[in-house]
Amino acid sequence: MSAFNPRHKIATRTRLSEVRYEIRGELARRARELEAQGRKLIKLNIGNPGAFGFRAPEPLQRAIADHIHRTDPYTHQQGLPEAREAIAAFHQRRGTPNAVPERVFIGNGVSELIDIALRALLNPGEEVLVPSPDYPLWSAATILNDGRPVYYRLDRDNGFLPDPEQIESLISSRTRAIVLINPNNPTGASYPRELLEQIVEIARRYRLLLLVDEIYDGILYDDAVFQPVAPLAGDLPCLSFGGLSKVHRACGWRVGWAVLSGDPLACGDYHHALDLLGALRLCANVPGQFAIEQALHGGDTISALTAPGGRLYETRRALIEACRASEHLALVPPAGALYGFPRVVGPAAQGFDDHDFALEMLEQEHVLIVPGTSFNVPYRDHFRVTLLPEADQLREVFIRIDRVLSRRAEAAQARSAVA
Structure with a gap:
């Protein structure tokens, strides 16, 4: 037997080379290096409310503290019974068909549940229709579960709304599901009911699973209205995702859920697959689950932030005004x-x-900031910022952005003059 060479590299999974996650990737690593050198940065790459001074509402904190003595054991792989009952009741109020605790799955954030949902669904080479731009975890989880993301366009000239005809044109014999992110990350688009009804009908015709990321369901501005998909889907299988991270500003608690709606017979095997994969990771974080009932059935704590005068609303206003004032920027105002x-x-x-x-x-x-190509788009002229800083800080950010873009514009004009 030959001696072990300590410089021999451990090979990694080949498909990882296809995965992009720049939100926490190369630029974020460089940012940490600069911070280690003592530089003070404004980091707008992650939608992480706690990093900008937001706190989870006090009643949610108290719900965990009051039940901390019950958090030592594993719970059921699908989650605490009372937490699943609270989620089911919330969805029943929305009109989600067959919203019962047995069809609720609680995970360590929506991220874990997205991975489980695709692992339970995909065979090698099967396809998932994913929006472009997308939240890149959807593409990554599809690839790492041996599937293939097929992108449908969100056209900025149409307010970043999907085109049902284009979605249908992409369906093949290998297509298994359509992903919807509503309200959308990164664009902020909120999808109208009529559009969603058209996409549901396409899924029905081709017997596709709807995977609906609704983690931002309560974060809406001006007259935007959130329309959940499951009530429109009826008996069509639909998996709806939500959680505490965004609306309830509790990212670090890692509490997400998925509700499987539609015909129980059509969903039966998929339900069992989700349950099996949930059991293999034993259970989700237990303490945070005790906050779910208060979050979904207690007082509204997000509307004051998204209404005029509220912190999120005013930062959004600063974004819109900065882009409107700049000769270098165009913006589709985020609706959510x-x-x-x-x-x-x-x-x-x-x-x-x-x-x-x-x-x-x-x-x-x-x-x-995050380059637009990080969200799986073919163009290179967009970037994403979060609305979480105070409005004045975002104004300062866009002064700096405009300064850099002005230098680039001057250089481009100088090149044109020489040519």
């Missing part, structure tokens, strides 16, 4: 969620590369 997705336009867009721009913003202006 926690993000803006501006586009670079005009001379500054000539030869523009979103990753290079994000690196320049980090190195020279000490601001961390």
Whole structure:
């Protein structure tokens, strides 16, 4: 037997080379290096309310504290019975068909449940229709579960709304599911009922599972209205995702849930697969589950933040005004969620590369943003910022962004003059 070579590299899974997650990737690692050097950064890459001074509502904190003595044992793999009852009751009020505790799955955040949902569904080479731009975990989880993401466009000229005809044109014999993110991350689009009804009908015709990420369901601005998909789907199998991370500002508690609706006979095997995979990881974080009932059936704590004068609303207003005032930026105003997705336009867009721009913003202006290509789009002229900082801080960020874009525009015009 030959001696072990300590410099021999351990091979990693090949499909990891296809996965992108720049939200916490190379730029974020560079940001940590700069912070270690003593630089103070404004980090707008992650929708993490607690990092910007938000706190989970006090009644939710108290619910965990009051039940901490019950949190030592494992619970059922699908979650605490009383927590699943609270989620089922919430969905019953929405009109979700067959919303019963037995069809509720609680996980360590929606992220874990997305992975489980796709692992339970996909055979090698099968396809999932995913929006472009998407939240990149959807693409990553599809790839890592041996599936293939097939992207349907969210067209900025149509308010980043999907086109049902284009979705239908992408369906093949290998298609298993359609992913909807509503309100959308990163664009902030909120989908109208009529559009969702058309997509549901497509899923019904082709017998596709609907995977509906509704984690931002309560974060809406102005006259935007949230329309849940499950009530429209009726007996069509639909898996609806929600959690405490965003609306209830409790990301670190890692509490998410998925509700499987539709015809019980059609969903039976899939239900058992979800249950098996949940059992293999034993159970989700227990303490946070005691906050679910208070979160879903207690007082509304998000509307004051998203109404005029509220912190999220005023930061969104600052984003809209900054983009409107800039000759280098265009924006589809977000109707919901926690993000803006501006586009670079005009001379500054000539030869523009979103990753290079994000690196320049980090190195020279000490601001961390996410390149638009991180969200699986074919164009390179967008970037994403979160709406979580105070409005004045976001205004300062866009002063710095405009400064960099002005330099780029001047350089582009100088090149044109020489040519």
